[in-house]
Amino acid sequence: MQEPIVEFELTKEFRDRFQEALDKQDSVFIRETLTDIKPADITELLYEFTSEESKYVLNLLPVDQQAEIINDLDSDTRKKFLRIYEVDEIVILLNQLASDDAADILHELPVKEREQVLSALEPVLKSQVTELLRYEENVAGGLMAKELMKARFHWTVVQCIDEIRKQAENVSKFYTVYVVDDEDKLIGRVALQDLIISDARTIVGNICDKNIIAIQTYQESSEVAEIMKKYDLESVPVVNVHEHLVGRITIDDIVDVITEQAEEERQLMTGISEDIEEDDSVWRNTRARLPWLLIGIVGGLMNAKFMGLFEAELSRITAIAFFTPLIQATGGNVGIQSSSLVVQSLANPGYVDEGHWNRLVKVFFVALLNGFFLSVLVLGANIVLFREYQLSMVVSVALFSVVVFASFIGTITPLVLNKLGFNPALAAGPFITTLNDLLGLTIYFFIVHLLLI
Amino acid sequence: MQEPIVEFELTKEFRDRFQEALDKQDSVFIRETLTDIKPADITELLYEFTSEESKYVLNLLPVDQQAEIINDLDSDTRKKFLRIYEVDEIVILLNQLASDDAADILHELPVKEREQVLSALEPVLKSQVTELLRYEENVAGGLMAKELMKARFHWTVVQCIDEIRKQAENVSKFYTVYVVDDEDKLIGRVALQDLIISDARTIVGNICDKNIIAIQTYQESSEVAEIMKKYDLESVPVVNVHEHLVGRITIDDIVDVITEQAEEERQLMTGISEDIEEDDSVWRNTRARLPWLLIGIVGGLMNAKFMGLFEAELSRITAIAFFTPLIQATGGNVGIQSSSLVVQSLANPGYVDEGHWNRLVKVFFVALLNGFFLSVLVLGANIVLFREYQLSMVVSVALFSVVVFASFIGTITPLVLNKLGFNPALAAGPFITTLNDLLGLTIYFFIVHLLLI
Numbered sequence: 045m046q047e048p049i050v051e052f053e054l055t056k057e058f059r060d061r062f063q064e065a066l067d068k069q070d071s072v073f074i075r076e077t078l079t080d081i082k083p084a085d086i087t088e089l090l091y092e093f094t095s096e097e098s099k100y101v102l103n104l105l106p107v108d109q110q111a112e113i114i115n116d117l118d119s120d121t122r123k124k125f126l127r128i129y130e131v132d133e134i135v136i137l138l139n140q141l142a143s144d145d146a147a148d149i150l151h152e153l154p155v156k157e158r159e160q161v162l163s164a165l166e167p168v169l170k171s172q173v174t175e176l177l178r179y180e181e182n183v184a185g186g187l188m189a190k191e192l193m194k195a196r197f198h199w200t201v202v203q204c205i206d207e208i209r210k211q212a213e214n215v216s217k218f219y220t221v222y223v224v225d226d227e228d229k230l231i232g233r234v235a236l237q238d239l240i241i242s243d244a245r246t247i248v249g250n251i252c253d254k255n256i257i258a259i260q261t262y263q264e265s266s267e268v269a270e271i272m273k274k275y276d277l278e279s280v281p282v283v284n285v286h287e288h289l290v291g292r293i294t295i296d297d298i299v300d301v302i303t304e305q306a307e308e309e310r311q312l313m314t315g316i317s318e319d320i321e322e323d324d325s326v327w328r329n330t331r332a333r334l335p336w337l338l339i340g341i342v343g344g345l346m347n348a349k350f351m352g353l354f355e356a357e358l359s360r361i362t363a364i365a366f367f368t369p370l371i372q373a374t375g376g377n378v379g380i381q382s383s384s385l386v387v388q389s390l391a392n393p394g395y396v397d398e399g400h401w402n403r404l405v406k407v408f409f410v411a412l413l414n415g416f417f418l419s420v421l422v423l424g425a426n427i428v429l430f431r432e433y434q435l436s437m438v439v440s441v442a443l444f445s446v447v448v449f450a451s452f453i454g455t456i457t458p459l460v461l462n463k464l465g466f467n468p469a470l471a472a473g474p475f476i477t478t479l480n481d482l483l484g485l486t487i488y489f490f491i492v493h494l495l496l497i
Numbered sequence: 498m499q500e501p502i503v504e505f506e507l508t509k510e511f512r513d514r515f516q517e518a519l520d521k522q523d524s525v526f527i528r529e530t531l532t533d534i535k536p537a538d539i540t541e542l543l544y545e546f547t548s549e550e551s552k553y554v555l556n557l558l559p560v561d562q563q564a565e566i567i568n569d570l571d572s573d574t575r576k577k578f579l580r581i582y583e584v585d586e587i588v589i590l591l592n593q594l595a596s597d598d599a600a601d602i603l604h605e606l607p608v609k610e611r612e613q614v615l616s617a618l619e620p621v622l623k624s625q626v627t628e629l630l631r632y633e634e635n636v637a638g639g640l641m642a643k644e645l646m647k648a649r650f651h652w653t654v655v656q657c658i659d660e661i662r663k664q665a666e667n668v669s670k671f672y673t674v675y676v677v678d679d680e681d682k683l684i685g686r687v688a689l690q691d692l693i694i695s696d697a698r699t700i701v702g703n704i705c706d707k708n709i710i711a712i713q714t715y716q717e718s719s720e721v722a723e724i725m726k727k728y729d730l731e732s733v734p735v736v737n738v739h740e741h742l743v744g745r746i747t748i749d750d751i752v753d754v755i756t757e758q759a760e761e762e763r764q765l766m767t768g769i770s771e772d773i774e775e776d777d778s779v780w781r782n783t784r785a786r787l788p789w790l791l792i793g794i795v796g797g798l799m800n801a802k803f804m805g806l807f808e809a810e811l812s813r814i815t816a817i818a819f820f821t822p823l824i825q826a827t828g829g830n831v832g833i834q835s836s837s838l839v840v841q842s843l844a845n846p847g848y849v850d851e852g853h854w855n856r857l858v859k860v861f862f863v864a865l866l867n868g869f870f871l872s873v874l875v876l877g878a879n880i881v882l883f884r885e886y887q888l889s890m891v892v893s894v895a896l897f898s899v900v901v902f903a904s905f906i907g908t909i910t911p912l913v914l915n916k917l918g919f920n921p922a923l924a925a926g927p928f929i930t931t932l933n934d935l936l937g938l939t940i941y942f943f944i945v946h947l948l949l950i
Contacts, residue, residue: 082708082728084727084728084729205693205694208690208693208694209693209694212690212694217688217690217731218690219672219689219690219731235670236672236689236690236693237661237665237670237671237672237689239693240658240661240662240689240692240693241658241661241662241665255535273752273756274537275535275537276537276749278670278672278731278747278748278749294731295731295748295749295752296729296731296748298752299726299748299751299752299755302752302755302756302759303726303755305759306755306758306759306762307841309759309763310762310763310766310837310840310841310925311837313763313766313767313837314766314833314834314836314837314925315830315833315834316834316837316838320838321838321841321842326859326862326863326866327866329838329859329863330863330866330867330870333831333834333863333867334867334870336830336834337827337830337831337834337867337871338871338874340826340827340829340830341823341827341871341874341875343822343823343826344820344822344823344824344826344827344875345823345875345878345879345882347819347822347823347826348819348820348822348823348879348882348883349819349882351818351819351822352816352819352883355815355816358811358815358818359812359815362808362811362812362815362818363805363808365804365811365815365818365821366800366801366802366804366805367797367801368818368821368822369796369797369800369801369804369821369822369825369934369938370794370796370797370798370800370801371797372822372825372826373793373796373797373800373825373930373931373934374790374793374794374797376793376829376930377768377789377790377793377927377930378786378790380767380768380927381767381768381769381786381789381790383767384763384764384766384767384769385769385773385774385782387763388760388763388774389774406779406782409779410779410782410783410786413779413780413783414783414786414787414790417783417787418790418791418794421791421794422794422797422798425798426798426801429798429801429802430801430805472763472767474830474833477826477829477830478826481822481826485822
């Protein structure tokens with residue numbers, strides 16, 4: 045072992061030194077430097093260079109490492125990068141990869157190129173990938189790999205180990221042997237450790253665990269993630285409608301699914317409409333932000349128009365305007381909090397759903413309590429700060445109502461979105477804030493009108 | 498195999514039927530029902546019942562299943578639940594668990610009980626757990642389990658397999674044998690599949706992979722998650738400062754870390770200050786929401802006081818007030834978007850950091866573009882809707898400035914929070930919104946004052 049942590053840190057100095065070597069096409073230096081670095085770190089290094097430079101670097105490495113590195117790239121970068129590759133170059137790379145990874149990369153290629161690459165792949169991989177390409181990317185069939193270790197239930201342990209020796213080259217990492225009947229129907233699984241400690245003449249069908257969970261090809265990836273998390277599984281078999289074993293999904297793919305879900309949720313909640321990163325171009329960054337900002341602007345203009353209706357009142361009692369930010373900000377905060385909690389409970393299914401009615405009753409009581417605290421506090425503060433008793437009273441009544449209404453909207457919106465098949469996290473973002481701003485203003489002026497004027 | 502998916506769905510009918518059986522203490526029905534359900538599903542079922550009912554159910558099951566189910570419970574529920582257990586009952590349960598799980602549960606017990614339970618554990622587990630309890634829960638030492646499969650580098654494959662036979666009882670799931678020297682220093686690892694396909698007389702030291710990543714006991718769990726994700730590892734060895742192998746961390750623990758991080762981030766971003774769920778009590782829900790609402794209220798009162806300074810101007814030109822919601826909402830949205838992007842890039846380290854200066858220059862250009870689009874649009878809309886040319890001009894200039902300033906604040910705040918050791922996601926929440934509300938108002942009235950009055 046080298047250092048206990050061989051994690052590589054990409055420094056500015058290193059990158060600049062590397063860029064220099066690239067400019068001089070100093071292949072000796074580059075080759076030497078890269079022998080000490082793991083493929084995942086080389087992937088990160090490549091983000092610093094142009095596609096042409098990256099290709100030059102990769103060509104200095106063995107082809108299996110090239111394939112691994114390209115497989116590690118994020119989808120956007122890879123799409124751009126592979127444009128400078130010829131069809132036959134891509135074929136060589138994909139032949140190094142597992143079926144699921146090869147299928148993912150094929151998905152990213154233009155249709156014409158995809159067909160050309162596919163038809164030139166090694167026969168086994170070609171038929172595996174062809175099958176995988178039939179599935180949507182966000183279902184189990186699109187996540188699974190075809191490579192797996194399979195044994196017939198009537199085999200002995202020693203037969204099984206022989207087969208593992210034969211297949212080991214094709215299946216890179218595995219911990220489980222799936223046991224099937226003569227028609228390829230899934231019967232159970234044997235952990236490698238159990239194979240090792242069992243007598244050589246034991247029948248595999250007798251030591252396999254038959255009470256296992258299998259995933260259907262059409263189940264959504266978020267559902268697969270839920271199941272693997274809940275039952276602490278590191279891999280699951282995937283079966284088709286005839287219960288034939290067709291693939292397996294491993295936990296590292298699921299880790300990616302979970303990370304992507306969290307990222308998507310954050311983007312929805314913060315009003316970013318494209319999958320962008322800080323280092324994307326200024327123009328892409330601007331474009332990804334504009335849609336939600338525009339919605340906010342439209343809401344703001346509607347606010348302005350609405351307040352315009354009360355111009356006479358406002359010019360008589362200017363102080364009415366002072367409290368719109370207070371009312372709107374609180375409505376916004378309450379709405380976001382409420383929807384966030386609903387999003388959370390939708391993401392953790394399993395409890396018996398008490399029904400929407402019970403949920404709303406509870407939200408109502410929480411809102412009453414919060415509304416009460418806040419409006420009493422604001423009443424006190426306003427009397428001290430502004431000495432306008434009547435207006436202070438009006439503000440507190442409005443605040444109380446806004447807290448209750450915003451809680452309601454914040455709870456109902458993600459439920460409705462979820463029902464309609466949208467991501468409920470959308471409701472914890474600028475959308476609900478804009479809605480609550482308008483709602484708050486309406487309630488406030490309605491109460492002003494009722495009590496004050 | 499039973500059905501391809503033996504996932505259990507907890508229906509209201511099932512729960513009610515089960516409650517009935519509980520009320521009648523119908524142990525036959527309960528035992529029969531539970532034999533078909535996996536422990537992870539029984540865990541979920543228990544959330545529906547009182548602690549006493551749950552204990553009654555558990556006592557009908559084998560002790561290893563009891564332990565597994567209790568281990569699956571969420572920490573809050575378990576803490577409450579174990580209060581009705583005697584010390585010797587807890588000892589029996591913990592003796593069934595892996596060292597890391599036992600240590601986690603001990604962490605949750607009151608100190609006095611913890612000591613009593615610890616001293617009564619089985620000797621091996623006791624010494625393992627005692628060691629684990631020394632570590633904070635959020636570092637590698639607190640995540641790792643002591644149980645692992647270990648081989649000396651000079652052993653043959655057959656010796657190694659013999660040892661696996663002996664140890665297999667204590668280590669529940671493993672895919673890797675760690676190879677150490679005579680002083681217990683980590684040398685490398687052998688995958689089980691390689692052991693299976695190697696000749697029995699091969700020396701383990703010759704087939705082990707020496708270029709592996711090991712984690713130090715003191716590394717933070719988020720860092721461990723980062724490393725395991727990046728290098729696609731399903732388990733990592735943990736070493737102490739002397740490079741002695743002291744434990745292993747498996748990917749299922751890391752999946753939990755990732756999920757918790759995402760949840761914590763969402764709570765910070767949506768102004769919820771305690772780790773609550775929708776089905777916690779009304780009072781707890783109220784309390785968790787109040788702190789951020791209060792910050793919003795204080796901000797709102799400061800807004801009101803600030804607008805009060807311009808009472809004379811407002812009563813002369815009431816329309817000024819119409820546009821505060823527009824200005825503030827846009828400032829809020831821009832701020833949240835900016836901080837969200839910084840949070841995202843802080844969560845994906847690895848790129849060469851271009852330095853804060855480059856980042857700010859880029860943010861500045863994005864803000865200029867967005868600000869330009871929005872203010873031109875609003876100018877047009879305002880002229881059409883309100884026909885107040887001078888005020889429309891002022892609003893657009895203010896809007897432009899607010900977009901630029903809010904971008905700046907939204908970018909700088911998470912960076913500063915991160916530097917100070919806080920979670921930067923805090924900056925994408927109510928805090929930045931409140932700040933931006935005030936900022937927006939100040940800029941708006943400053944420009945009104947400058948250009949209009």
